[in-house]
Amino acid sequence: MTGHHDQRGSAPLPREFFDRSALAVAPELLGCVLWHAAPEGTVAAVIVEVEAYTGQTDPASHAYRGQTARNAVMFGPPGHAYVYFTYGMHFCVNLVCEPAGESAAVLLRAGRVIEGAELAAERRLRGRAPAAPGRRGAAAGIAERDLARGPARLCQALGIDRSLDGADVCAADSPLGVGTVPGWVPAPADAIAAGPRVGISQAADLPWRFWLAGERSVSIYRRSAPRRGRAKPVTGPAP
Numbered sequence: 001m002t003g004h005h006d007q008r009g010s011a012p013l014p015r016e017f018f019d020r021s022a023l024a025v026a027p028e029l030l031g032c033v034l035w036h037a038a039p040e041g042t043v044a045a046v047i048v049e050v051e052a053y054t055g056q057t058d059p060a061s062h063a064y065r066g067q068t069a070r071n072a073v074m075f076g077p078p079g080h081a082y083v084y085f086t087y088g089m090h091f092c093v094n095l096v097c098e099p100a101g102e103s104a105a106v107l108l109r110a111g112r113v114i115e116g117a118e119l120a121a122e123r124r125l126r127g128r129a130p131a132a133p134g135r136r137g138a139a140a141g142i143a144e145r146d147l148a149r150g151p152a153r154l155c156q157a158l159g160i161d162r163s164l165d166g167a168d169v170c171a172a173d174s175p176l177g178v179g180t181v182p183g184w185v186p187a188p189a190d191a192i193a194a195g196p197r198v199g200i201s202q203a204a205d206l207p208w209r210f211w212l213a214g215e216r217s218v219s220i221y222r223r224s225a226p227r228r229g230r231a232k233p234v235t236g237p238a239p
Helices: 022-029 117-125 151-158
Strands: 033-038 041-053 081-086 090-097 104-115 176-180 192-195 209-212
Touching: 022 041, 022 090, 022 104, 033 104, 033 151, 041 117, 041 151, 090 151, 104 117, 104 151, 104 209, 117 151
Parallel strands: none
Antiparallel strands: 033 041, 033 176, 041 104, 041 209, 081 090, 090 104, 192 209
């Protein structure tokens, strides 16, 4: 990528793409490219797994009980990133859908890194024991398919944190963008699988998770373990 654009010619998706039902947007995001142009370099990944959340009608959504300082971006215009911190250690990124006030969003669950793999691997390795001299990237213990496999890993690999909450992914000058590459066409229906969302306790059986069938970077499905007390709504838990 050069600046905020993919060297292969990708451009951000138009805002109209996101100004629709999250259930319509979610499967059409599969095969699109998410990129983050940070000062240390750009990492881009093909989106291979997503989950739809329908806002205040969805008990698994952060927006279910109304607007707060944390989820305010969800209530704003479509085409913006909602980034949240979860479990005291992970960031997750959602893309806001539908008109302002509707609070629907799509959680990006997994990606296949296509640019900046070495930087992605270095970010993933930070906080771990130092690699042996001369061993970097996937050779240091992270398989390429695992670089952005799961919502927390995706954010870590791309360097996405709360500083990007509210980023306009449709703006040409935004460091965080979602677009397509030349020749891109939406994935055909027979290439998309659907099933329950991961790790939630409310509305757990709705088939609102979508992924590219056969894609090795799709995360492993885990049903939420029962919790004591009153369950709290969660928009896409970390893996």
